Amino acid sequence: RKEVEQDPGPFNVPEGATVAFNCTYSNSASQSFFWYRQDCRKEPKLLMSVYSSGNEDGRFTAQLNRASQYISLLIRDSKLSDSATYLCVVNPYSGGGADGLTFGKGTHLIIQP
Amino acid sequence: NAGVTQTPKFQVLKTGQSMTLQCAQDMNHNSMYWYRQDPGMGLRLIYYSASEGTTDKGEVPNGYNVSRLNKREFSLRLESAAPSQTSVYFCASNDRGLNYGYTFGSGTRLTVV
Numbered sequence: 001r002k003e004v005e006q007d008p009g010p011f012n013v014p015e016g017a018t019v020a021f022n023c024t025y026s027n028s029a030s031q032s033f034f035w036y037r038q039d040c041r042k043e044p045k046l047l048m049s050v051y052s053s054g055n056e057d058g059r060f061t062a063q064l065n066r067a068s069q070y071i072s073l074l075i076r077d078s079k080l081s082d083s084a085t086y087l088c089v090v091n092p093y094s095g096g097g098a099d100g101l102t103f104g105k106g107t108h109l110i111i112q113p
Numbered sequence: 114n115a116g117v118t119q120t121p122k123f124q125v126l127k128t129g130q131s132m133t134l135q136c137a138q139d140m141n142h143n144s145m146y147w148y149r150q151d152p153g154m155g156l157r158l159i160y161y162s163a164s165e166g167t168t169d170k171g172e173v174p175n176g177y178n179v180s181r182l183n184k185r186e187f188s189l190r191l192e193s194a195a196p197s198q199t200s201v202y203f204c205a206s207n208d209r210g211l212n213y214g215y216t217f218g219s220g221t222r223l224t225v226v
Contacts, residue, residue: 103155
Protein backbone atom coordinates (compact mmCIF):
# COMPACT_ATOMS: atom_id res chain seq x y z
CA ARG A 1 0.00 0.00 0.00
CA LYS A 2 1.56 3.25 -1.17
CA GLU A 3 0.81 5.94 1.36
CA VAL A 4 2.11 8.90 -0.61
CA GLU A 5 2.28 8.76 -4.38
CA GLN A 6 3.93 11.14 -6.79
CA ASP A 7 4.65 11.12 -10.50
CA PRO A 8 8.43 10.63 -10.60
CA GLY A 9 8.82 12.63 -13.83
CA PRO A 10 11.12 13.99 -15.01
CA PHE A 11 9.22 17.12 -15.86
CA ASN A 12 11.20 19.07 -18.47
CA VAL A 13 10.03 22.67 -18.45
CA PRO A 14 11.37 25.77 -20.21
CA GLU A 15 12.59 28.60 -18.06
CA GLY A 16 9.82 31.06 -17.26
CA ALA A 17 7.02 28.53 -17.61
CA THR A 18 4.55 27.50 -14.95
CA VAL A 19 4.66 23.93 -13.72
CA ALA A 20 2.43 22.03 -11.36
CA PHE A 21 2.61 18.62 -9.78
CA ASN A 22 0.32 16.70 -7.53
CA CYS A 23 0.66 14.09 -4.87
CA THR A 24 -1.98 11.76 -3.42
CA TYR A 25 -2.08 10.29 0.06
CA SER A 26 -3.97 7.27 1.31
CA ASN A 27 -4.69 8.03 4.97
CA SER A 28 -7.69 10.32 5.27
CA ALA A 29 -6.77 11.07 8.90
CA SER A 30 -3.47 12.66 7.88
CA GLN A 31 -2.95 15.85 9.74
CA SER A 32 -0.20 17.92 8.18
CA PHE A 33 1.44 18.22 4.80
CA PHE A 34 4.65 19.58 3.38
CA TRP A 35 6.66 20.03 0.23
CA TYR A 36 10.40 19.44 0.53
CA ARG A 37 13.03 20.18 -2.07
CA GLN A 38 16.03 17.92 -2.56
CA ASP A 39 18.97 18.85 -4.75
CA CYS A 40 21.16 16.16 -6.24
CA ARG A 41 23.26 14.46 -3.55
CA LYS A 42 21.99 16.83 -0.87
CA GLU A 43 19.62 16.55 2.06
CA PRO A 44 15.91 17.37 1.76
CA LYS A 45 15.00 20.88 2.81
CA LEU A 46 11.58 22.16 3.79
CA LEU A 47 10.12 24.24 0.97
CA MET A 48 6.74 24.98 2.48
CA SER A 49 3.99 23.62 4.66
CA VAL A 50 0.59 23.09 3.05
CA TYR A 51 -2.40 24.60 4.79
CA SER A 52 -6.04 23.70 4.31
CA SER A 53 -6.84 27.10 2.83
CA GLY A 54 -3.91 26.96 0.44
CA ASN A 55 -0.82 29.10 0.80
CA GLU A 56 1.65 31.01 -1.30
CA ASP A 57 5.31 31.82 -0.86
CA GLY A 58 6.62 34.00 -3.65
CA ARG A 59 6.46 32.00 -6.88
CA PHE A 60 5.29 28.86 -5.08
CA THR A 61 1.68 27.97 -4.31
CA ALA A 62 0.61 24.89 -2.38
CA GLN A 63 -2.92 23.58 -2.12
CA LEU A 64 -4.61 20.79 -0.22
CA ASN A 65 -7.75 18.96 -1.24
CA ARG A 66 -8.80 16.82 1.69
CA ALA A 67 -11.89 15.42 -0.03
CA SER A 68 -9.81 13.98 -2.88
CA GLN A 69 -6.73 13.44 -0.71
CA TYR A 70 -4.25 15.27 -2.87
CA ILE A 71 -1.74 18.06 -2.48
CA SER A 72 -0.43 20.24 -5.27
CA LEU A 73 2.55 22.49 -5.82
CA LEU A 74 2.55 25.23 -8.46
CA ILE A 75 5.73 27.03 -9.49
CA ARG A 76 5.32 30.19 -11.53
CA ASP A 77 8.00 31.89 -13.64
CA SER A 78 10.30 28.91 -13.18
CA LYS A 79 14.04 29.52 -12.77
CA LEU A 80 16.97 27.30 -13.63
CA SER A 81 17.63 27.09 -9.89
CA ASP A 82 14.25 25.42 -9.38
CA SER A 83 15.65 22.23 -10.93
CA ALA A 84 15.48 19.66 -8.14
CA THR A 85 13.42 16.78 -6.82
CA TYR A 86 10.28 17.80 -4.96
CA LEU A 87 9.14 15.51 -2.17
CA CYS A 88 5.57 15.37 -0.98
CA VAL A 89 5.48 14.68 2.76
CA VAL A 90 2.56 13.75 5.00
CA ASN A 91 2.06 13.34 8.71
CA PRO A 92 -0.21 10.30 8.69
CA TYR A 93 -0.96 10.41 12.41
CA SER A 94 -3.88 12.34 13.76
CA GLY A 95 -2.54 12.10 17.30
CA GLY A 96 0.51 14.23 16.64
CA GLY A 97 2.89 11.43 17.58
CA ALA A 98 6.59 11.71 16.87
CA ASP A 99 6.96 8.47 14.99
CA GLY A 100 7.76 9.83 11.63
CA LEU A 101 6.55 11.60 8.55
CA THR A 102 5.82 9.68 5.35
CA PHE A 103 7.73 10.75 2.27
CA GLY A 104 6.77 10.37 -1.35
CA LYS A 105 9.48 9.20 -3.72
CA GLY A 106 9.71 12.62 -5.31
CA THR A 107 9.07 14.36 -8.61
CA HIS A 108 12.14 15.30 -10.61
CA LEU A 109 11.95 18.76 -12.21
CA ILE A 110 14.37 20.00 -14.85
CA ILE A 111 14.16 23.64 -15.93
CA GLN A 112 15.69 24.13 -19.35
CA PRO A 113 17.21 27.39 -20.58
CA ASN B 114 24.27 27.81 13.27
CA ALA B 115 25.18 24.15 12.66
CA GLY B 116 21.70 22.57 12.84
CA VAL B 117 22.06 18.81 12.39
CA THR B 118 25.58 17.44 11.93
CA GLN B 119 26.29 13.94 10.65
CA THR B 120 29.60 12.12 10.55
CA PRO B 121 31.14 10.63 8.53
CA LYS B 122 30.01 11.99 5.18
CA PHE B 123 31.28 8.97 3.25
CA GLN B 124 32.19 5.44 4.29
CA VAL B 125 33.09 2.18 2.58
CA LEU B 126 32.74 -1.00 4.61
CA LYS B 127 33.43 -4.63 3.91
CA THR B 128 30.62 -7.11 4.47
CA GLY B 129 30.52 -8.06 8.14
CA GLN B 130 32.26 -4.96 9.45
CA SER B 131 30.58 -2.76 12.01
CA MET B 132 30.33 1.00 12.27
CA THR B 133 28.44 3.77 14.00
CA LEU B 134 26.97 6.78 12.25
CA GLN B 135 26.93 9.85 14.44
CA CYS B 136 24.32 12.58 14.53
CA ALA B 137 24.15 15.68 16.71
CA GLN B 138 21.77 18.63 16.73
CA ASP B 139 22.18 21.95 18.47
CA MET B 140 18.58 23.16 18.23
CA ASN B 141 17.42 21.62 21.54
CA HIS B 142 14.96 19.43 19.63
CA ASN B 143 13.27 16.58 21.45
CA SER B 144 12.73 14.21 18.52
CA MET B 145 15.38 12.68 16.30
CA TYR B 146 15.17 10.25 13.39
CA TRP B 147 17.26 8.06 11.15
CA TYR B 148 16.19 7.53 7.53
CA ARG B 149 17.73 5.72 4.63
CA GLN B 150 17.23 6.79 1.03
CA ASP B 151 17.61 4.40 -1.87
CA PRO B 152 16.99 5.01 -5.58
CA GLY B 153 13.34 4.42 -6.42
CA MET B 154 12.43 3.80 -2.77
CA GLY B 155 12.24 7.25 -1.25
CA LEU B 156 13.07 7.97 2.37
CA ARG B 157 12.32 5.16 4.81
CA LEU B 158 12.36 5.49 8.58
CA ILE B 159 14.81 3.19 10.36
CA TYR B 160 14.50 4.27 13.99
CA TYR B 161 13.35 7.31 15.85
CA SER B 162 13.61 8.81 19.30
CA ALA B 163 10.67 10.88 20.46
CA SER B 164 12.60 12.19 23.43
CA GLU B 165 15.80 11.64 25.37
CA GLY B 166 15.86 8.12 26.77
CA THR B 167 13.39 6.58 24.31
CA THR B 168 13.87 4.87 20.96
CA ASP B 169 11.45 3.04 18.67
CA LYS B 170 11.58 1.05 15.47
CA GLY B 171 10.50 2.54 12.21
CA GLU B 172 9.68 0.89 8.92
CA VAL B 173 13.05 -0.81 8.24
CA PRO B 174 14.90 -1.46 11.55
CA ASN B 175 16.44 -4.86 10.81
CA GLY B 176 20.22 -4.85 10.92
CA TYR B 177 20.45 -1.59 12.85
CA ASN B 178 20.60 -0.41 16.44
CA VAL B 179 20.40 3.09 17.85
CA SER B 180 21.39 4.98 20.95
CA ARG B 181 20.00 8.30 22.13
CA LEU B 182 23.07 9.28 24.09
CA ASN B 183 21.62 12.57 25.33
CA LYS B 184 19.26 15.19 23.99
CA ARG B 185 21.75 16.29 21.33
CA GLU B 186 23.06 12.98 20.01
CA PHE B 187 21.42 10.02 18.26
CA SER B 188 23.69 7.37 16.79
CA LEU B 189 22.96 4.54 14.35
CA ARG B 190 24.98 1.34 14.51
CA LEU B 191 25.44 -1.37 11.91
CA GLU B 192 26.70 -4.44 13.77
CA SER B 193 27.45 -6.58 10.72
CA ALA B 194 27.18 -4.61 7.50
CA ALA B 195 25.57 -6.18 4.44
CA PRO B 196 25.56 -4.99 0.82
CA SER B 197 21.81 -4.36 1.18
CA GLN B 198 22.68 -1.59 3.63
CA THR B 199 24.43 0.40 0.92
CA SER B 200 22.45 3.62 1.00
CA VAL B 201 22.42 7.28 1.92
CA TYR B 202 21.56 7.78 5.58
CA PHE B 203 19.96 10.95 6.86
CA CYS B 204 19.50 12.04 10.42
CA ALA B 205 16.74 14.53 11.18
CA SER B 206 15.32 16.32 14.17
CA ASN B 207 12.28 18.36 15.03
CA ASP B 208 10.44 19.93 17.88
CA ARG B 209 6.83 20.84 18.56
CA GLY B 210 5.51 17.69 16.91
CA LEU B 211 5.17 16.55 13.32
CA ASN B 212 3.16 19.56 12.24
CA TYR B 213 6.38 21.52 11.83
CA GLY B 214 8.52 19.34 9.56
CA TYR B 215 12.10 18.22 10.02
CA THR B 216 15.61 19.60 9.78
CA PHE B 217 17.93 17.13 8.08
CA GLY B 218 21.64 16.55 8.34
CA SER B 219 23.69 16.47 5.15
CA GLY B 220 23.75 12.68 5.01
CA THR B 221 26.21 9.79 5.12
CA ARG B 222 26.87 7.88 1.91
CA LEU B 223 27.62 4.30 2.88
CA THR B 224 28.84 1.59 0.52
CA VAL B 225 29.13 -2.00 1.69
CA VAL B 226 31.24 -4.23 -0.55
